[in-house]
Amino acid sequence: MKRLVEEVGRIFGDVGLGQFQLSLTLPIERGDYLTVVDEIHGKVLCQLDDLKRKSDLDLEHAGALMPSEETPIRESLLGAARIVGYRDAQGLVKIPSIPFRPGAHVFRAEEPLIADVLGLKHHANSGAYVGLLRNHNLRVELDINQLVQRHVSVLAKTGGGKSYLLGVLIEELLRHKVTCVIIDPHGEYGSLRIPAEKNGGHDRFGVESQGFARQIQEYSPDVSLNPSAKPLTFNLRTTDPRDLLVFMGLTNVKTFLAPLKQIMENVAASNPDYTVHDLVRAAEAGEGAVAETLHERLEYVEQTKLLGPQGTSLNDLVKKGDATLINLRGVAPDVQELVVARLATTLFENRKKDKIPPLFLVLEEAHNFAPQQGSATCSRILKNIASEGRKFGLGLCAVTQRAARIDKTVLSQCNTQLILQVTNPLDLRAIAQSIEGLTPGMTEMIQSLPVGVALVTGGGYHTPLFCEVRPRATRHGGESVQIVAN
Ligand SMILES: Nc1ncnc2c1ncn2[C@@H]1O[C@H](COP(=O)(O)OP(=O)(O)O)[C@@H](O)[C@H]1O
Ligand SMILES: [Mg+2]
Secondary structure (H helix, E strand, O other), X not given: OOOOOOEEEEEEOOOOOOEEXXXXXXXXXXXXXXXXXXXXXXXXXXXXXXXXXXXXXXXXXXXXXXXXXXXXXXXXXXXXXXEEEEEOOOOOEEOOOOOOOOOOXXXXXXXXXXXXXXXXXXXXXXXXXXXXXXXXXXXXXXXXXXXXXXXEEEEOOOOOOHHHHHHHHHHHHHHOOOEEEEXXXXXXXXXXXXXXXXXXXXXOOOXXXXXXXXXXXXXXXXXXXXXXXXXXXXEHHHOOHHHHHHHHOOOOHHHHHHHHHHHHHHHHHHOOOOOHXXXXXXXXXXXXXXXXXXXXXXXXXXXXXXXXXXXXXXXXXXXXXOEEEEEOOOOOHHHHHHHXXXXXXXHHHHHHOOOOOOEEEEEOOHHHHOEOXXXXXXXXXXXXXXXXXXXXXXXXXXXXXXXXXXXXXXXXXXXXXXXXXXXXXXXXXXHHHHOOOOOHHHHHHHOOOOOOEEEEEOOOOOOOEEEEEOOOOEOOOOOOOOOOOO
């Protein structure tokens, strides 16, 4: 989209150091990039943050107008722009220290200036290509080292395009051979194996269909529901009675913990290599209502096959350069939490000892696993990873539709945010509070973003920018279920 240098208006009124007002002679959109030529520094990049049509028609006169009456109205289009800056001789982005002159010409910004000031460059080795700068043909690439070292959040309301964008991000990580573990509560990401159907609309983005079947491992605690997955099991020997109660779905710790502990100790005393089946038999021999419940719930645990003598080997689970899907579809919420807690703890411990490669842990529905209020079994380890993971090369990507409900420690530790449409005022407030450099105009724009446009902050960029998410190379697995046929 090459554009001629176009004058769009003039600066007027009081001019600040960070922002100015302009009267517009051409209609431009909020978020568009502009240029003002500074006497000392040359072309400076600016961005339209707000627009208003001003008129001399007041309420009284408008009310007195007849339905078909034409009346001469004096009106003008006013804009408020923020100054993004210019690159100095050292390559740093600076803002002029003297305000622009009132009356100065404002032009539509040319792409080379936009690319230079925003820092939009192609990085073959370290760039995750997530889309194009809105209304331009400039690639937005996120710095992969920053993503993994400084954590990411993906925020949007339901249906806002989080899973689609996350799919784009995972495709990029796989292309760059970054090891990922993806907590997939809905079993949506198996479709990363399958190339997207060609739809002809990919040209502008230059995305080729491609599947990643060879780089995807899938594990699930429930392989009967998720037959494409290998069983994910945990070592019974390292499961203490309290953990086992969670697997059993028993919350009444007071009643059940002591008798269960007794059973486990008795069984272990006679057979150190005991199985869940041995526990079932021991519970069966007991008498009374408590023993009966324990027996019944242990039978359930045996059926889930979650606990084995060995458990899934970590070296099978995490393979360098591959993505491991932890498919939790159909798994009860408390068991999901336990699986995440055990898994995240193991990953963190082994990452500290460098026994597994640096990796990126993706957490869908993060507000359930690290809630701001109440607690989940896995909250604590996730908070630890959010605050200390970077030191050990364990990156976290938290995905949520409820920014207000996710733990604030986790949210504030995410230095790259990918924000799609959010309308809930509480979630918007949580976002505005956790992100630096967000203008009121941007916060307003988040409420009306079309599907497929994301506000990107961090990721190697010094200023927030709007990005049209690129099409998927693989099939998107999170299509909404149609209840009634069209
Ligand atoms: N960038 C995009 N381009 C095209 N379609 C998209 C894009 N993002 C989302 N969609 C569509 O919007 C719908 C909702 O997206 P999804 O990622 O599943 O939402 P969320 O995970 O936020 O609930 C999907 O049907 C998907 O096909
Ligand atoms: Mg989703």
